[in-house]
Amino acid sequence: MSNNKVVEIQKLLKQFPVGGDFFTALSDINFELEKAEFTGLVGPSGSGKTTLLNIIGGLDSPTKGTINVLGMELGSASHNERAFLRKTKMGFIFQSYNLLPVYTVFENVELPLILNKVESKERKRLVTQAVEWVGLSDKIDSRPAQLSGGECQRTAIARAIVHEPALILADEPTANLDAKNSHQIMNIMVRLNKELNTSFIFATHDEKIMAYLRRIVHLEDGQIVKDEIIENPEMGAI
Amino acid sequence: MFRFVLKGILRDRSRSLFPIIVVSLIVALVIFNRGFLVGSMNGMFKDTAVISSGHVKVMTHAYQKESQLMPNDLALMDVDEILKDLEIKYPNYFWSPKISFAGLLDLPDEHGDTKSQGPVMAYGVDFLSSNSRQFELWELEKRIVLGRMIKDPTDALVGHKLADKLGLSLGDQVTYIGTTMNNAFTTFNFTVVGTFNLGMGPLDKQMMLVDIEGARMALDMDNAASEILGFMHDLYYNDDASIEIRNEFNTFHSDTTDLFRSSMIALRDANQMGTMIDLVDWSVFIILGIFLFIAMIVLWNMGIMSGLRRYGEIGVRLAMGETKGQVYRSLILESTIIGTIGTIIGTCIGLPLTYYVQAVGIDYSAAFENLNSTTMIMSSVFYTQVTPDLYYIGIIPGVLATVFGTMLAGRAIYKREMAQLFKELET
Numbered sequence: 001m002s003n004n005k006v007v008e009i010q011k012l013l014k015q016f017p018v019g020g021d022f023f024t025a026l027s028d029i030n031f032e033l034e035k036a037e038f039t040g041l042v043g044p045s046g047s048g049k050t051t052l053l054n055i056i057g058g059l060d061s062p063t064k065g066t067i068n069v070l071g072m073e074l075g076s077a078s079h080n081e082r083a084f085l086r087k088t089k090m091g092f093i094f095q096s097y098n099l100l101p102v103y104t105v106f107e108n109v110e111l112p113l114i115l116n117k118v119e120s121k122e123r124k125r126l127v128t129q130a131v132e133w134v135g136l137s138d139k140i141d142s143r144p145a146q147l148s149g150g151e152c153q154r155t156a157i158a159r160a161i162v163h164e165p166a167l168i169l170a171d172e173p174t175a176n177l178d179a180k181n182s183h184q185i186m187n188i189m190v191r192l193n194k195e196l197n198t199s200f201i202f203a204t205h206d207e208k209i210m211a212y213l214r215r216i217v218h219l220e221d222g223q224i225v226k227d228e229i230i231e232n233p234e235m236g237a238i
Numbered sequence: 239m240f241r242f243v244l245k246g247i248l249r250d251r252s253r254s255l256f257p258i259i260v261v262s263l264i265v266a267l268v269i270f271n272r273g274f275l276v277g278s279m280n281g282m283f284k285d286t287a288v289i290s291s292g293h294v295k296v297m298t299h300a301y302q303k304e305s306q307l308m309p310n311d312l313a314l315m316d317v318d319e320i321l322k323d324l325e326i327k328y329p330n331y332f333w334s335p336k337i338s339f340a341g342l343l344d345l346p347d348e349h350g351d352t353k354s355q356g357p358v359m360a361y362g363v364d365f366l367s368s369n370s371r372q373f374e375l376w377e378l379e380k381r382i383v384l385g386r387m388i389k390d391p392t393d394a395l396v397g398h399k400l401a402d403k404l405g406l407s408l409g410d411q412v413t414y415i416g417t418t419m420n421n422a423f424t425t426f427n428f429t430v431v432g433t434f435n436l437g438m439g440p441l442d443k444q445m446m447l448v449d450i451e452g453a454r455m456a457l458d459m460d461n462a463a464s465e466i467l468g469f470m471h472d473l474y475y476n477d478d479a480s481i482e483i484r485n486e487f488n489t490f491h492s493d494t495t496d497l498f499r500s501s502m503i504a505l506r507d508a509n510q511m512g513t514m515i516d517l518v519d520w521s522v523f524i525i526l527g528i529f530l531f532i533a534m535i536v537l538w539n540m541g542i543m544s545g546l547r548r549y550g551e552i553g554v555r556l557a558m559g560e561t562k563g564q565v566y567r568s569l570i571l572e573s574t575i576i577g578t579i580g581t582i583i584g585t586c587i588g589l590p591l592t593y594y595v596q597a598v599g600i601d602y603s604a605a606f607e608n609l610n611s612t613t614m615i616m617s618s619v620f621y622t623q624v625t626p627d628l629y630y631i632g633i634i635p636g637v638l639a640t641v642f643g644t645m646l647a648g649r650a651i652y653k654r655e656m657a658q659l660f661k662e663l664e665t
Contacts, residue, residue: 057557059557079561079562080561080563083556083559083560083561084559085559086557086558086559087558087559087560088559090559092554092557092558094554094557098550098551098553098554100246100551100554101250102245102246102249102250102253103245103246103249107242107245110242111242111555111558112558112559114239114242115239115558115559115560
C-alpha cells in the first residue's frame with residue numbers, strides 16, 4: 001500500500017446471518033481512497049453505504065476479502081487495535097450530531113484529545129483552533145441545547161477534526177439540516193479537506209452533498225456499480 | 239478523564255442529584271434500620287441485664303439452683319475480695335454486687351399504725367460507690383418521676399405505681415418487713431426520696447430500689463451479695479465474649495463438692511434468653527439482608543436506567559475510539575463517585591438520626607402497658623444504638639451495591655453491536 005493510499009479494499013464480502021440463511025450486504029467490493037480525497041458513497045437505502053462505512057471505520061468486520069485502512073489490516077486487527085485507529089486517525093460525523101448535552105462546545109470538542117491523552121495546554125490550543133475553523137468561537141462556552149442544528153453539526157465537525165485525523169467518515173451529515181446550513185457545513189468540510197489534506201468519505205443520498213464531491217462511488221444491492229470522478233464540483237469555487 | 243467524568247456528574251442532575259438522593263436515603267435507612275434493630279434488641283437485653291442478669295453474673299452454685307426464691311441465705315460472702323479478683327481477671331467488664339429481696343412494705347400513720355401495706359420486690363444496688371455506674375445503667379436521671387436520686391443508704395426509690403397504690407409521698411418513712419440472710423425476722427426503715435417509672439408494667443407496680451449498703455443493713459448481709467453482675471464497659475452485650483468468660487470462670491471454679499463455690503452464668507443462660515439471643519441475631523441478619531438485597535435491586539435498576547438513558551453518549555464514545563473496557567471502567571468510576579458521595583451524605587443523615595433516637599427513644603408504653611412478662615424484662619421505650627459498624631455499614635449499599643449494579647448493567651456495553659452504531663446514532 002503506497003503512502004498516499006488511505007483505504008484499500010479488495011474483494012470485500014459482507015454477509016449477515018438472517019434466520020438460517022445469510023443476507024449479502026456487500027459483495028466483490030474493490031475500492032481505493034487516496035489521501036485528501038473527498039468521496040461520497042451514494043445509493044438508495046439498503047445499498048450497503050453504511051455497512052461499507054462501518055467496515056472502513058473498523059466498527060464491523062468483513063466476511064471475506066482484505067481491507068487496509070491507514071496502514072492497518074482491519075480483518076485481522078483486534079477490537080482494541082481498531083478502537084486505537086479510530087481514536088488516533090479517524091473522525092466521525094453523525095446525522096444526529098450526537099453531542100454530549102451536559103458539556104459545552106469546548107468540552108465536546110476536547111473529548112477526542114482527552115482520549116488521546118493530549119496535554120492540557122495543547123488541548124486548549126487545538127480546541128480553540130478547531131472551533132475557530134468552524135466559526136463557533138463566540139459559542140465556545142454554550143451547551144448543545146443553546147445551539148441551532150447547524151451550529152451543533154459544526155461543533156460535531158470540530159470534534160471530528162480536532163485531533164487532525166487522516167480520515168473522516170460522515171454518515172448523512174446534512175440530513176437534519178436545511179439547505180442554507182447544509183451548504184455552510186459542506187463548505188467548511190471542503191475547506192478542511194483542502195487545507196489539512198484530510199480525506200473524507202460520505203455516505204449520503206443528499207443531492208446537496210453530491211454537488212461538492214470530487215468522486216462519487218455508486219452502490220446498488222451491495223455492489224459498486226459506478227465509480228466516477230467529478231471534474232468541476234461546487235467545491236472548486238470555494 | 240476523571241475531571242471530564244466529574245464535570246458530567248456535577249452538571250447532569252439526573253446522573254448525579256437523583257442517584258445521590260436515592261443512595262443517600264437508602265444508606266440513611268440502612269444505618270437507622272440497623273441501629274434500631276440492634277438498639278431495640280440490645281435494649282431488651284440491657285434492661286434484662288441491668289435488672290436481672292448482667293451480661294454475666296456470679297453467684298454461689300447453691301443460690302443459682304434456687305434463684306427464683308431469692309435465697310439470700312445462700313448468698314456470696316466476702317464480696318469485696320471476689321470483686322477485686324474479678325476486676326483483675328476480667329478487666330473488659332465492670333462488676334457490681336446486688337441483693338435481691340422481697341417482703342412487705344409498710345406505711346405507718348402519725349400514730350405508728352399501718353396506714354397501707356403491700357408486697358415489695360426490692361433490689362439493693364451499689365449506687366453510692368465512687369466508681370459506680372449504676373445510675374447510668376438504670377438511667378435514673380430520666381426515669382425518676384418525682385424526687386431525687388439516692389444519696390444515703392437508707393434512701394429508697396419506689397416504683398410510681400407502687401407509690402400510688404400505697405399512697406406514698408416524698409419524705410415518708412416506710413418499713414421493710416422481711417427476713418435476714420440468716421432467716422431471722424427483720425424490719426428496717428427507709429425514707430422515700432423519689433419515685434421512678436421504668437416503663438415496665440409489672441416492675442413499676444412492686445419495685446423498690448435502695449443502695450446495697452441499706453439492703454445489707456436491713457438483711458444483715460455484711461460484705462455479702464446475692465449476685466455480682468458484670469457488664470461490658472460499652473454496655474453492648476457480646477454473646478461470644480460472655481460465653482468465653484463464663485466457661486473460663488466455671489472451669490476454674492469446678493469443685494463440685496462445694497455447694498457454695500462461685501458460679502458464673504451469661505445473659506443467654508437466663509430462662510429462654512439464649513433462644514431469644516439466637517433469634518434476634520438471625521432476625522437482624524435476615525432483616526438487614528433482605529433490606530440490603532432490595533437496596534441493591536433498586537440501585538442496580540438505577541444503573542440500568544442510567545445506562546439506557548446514556549445509550550447515545552456511550553455509542554459516540556465507542557465510535558470515537560474508546561474501547562468497551564474504557565467506557566465500562568468510566569461508568570464504574572462514576573458510580574463509585576456517586577456511591578461514595580451518597581454514602582457520606584446518607585451516613586451524615588442516618589447517624590445523627592440514630593444518635594437522636596438513641597438519646598430520646600420511641601415510646602411504645604401504651605402497647606406494653608399490660609404485658610406481664612417476667613422472664614424477659616422489656617422496656618416500653620425503644621432506643622436505637624450507635625455501634626461502630628454504623629460508621630461504615632453504608633458502604634455496602636451505598637458504594638458496593640451501586641458499583642455492583644453498574645457492573646451488571648454495564649455488561650450491556652460488551653454486548654453492544656458496534657456495527658449498529660451509525661444506525662443507532664441516527665435516531
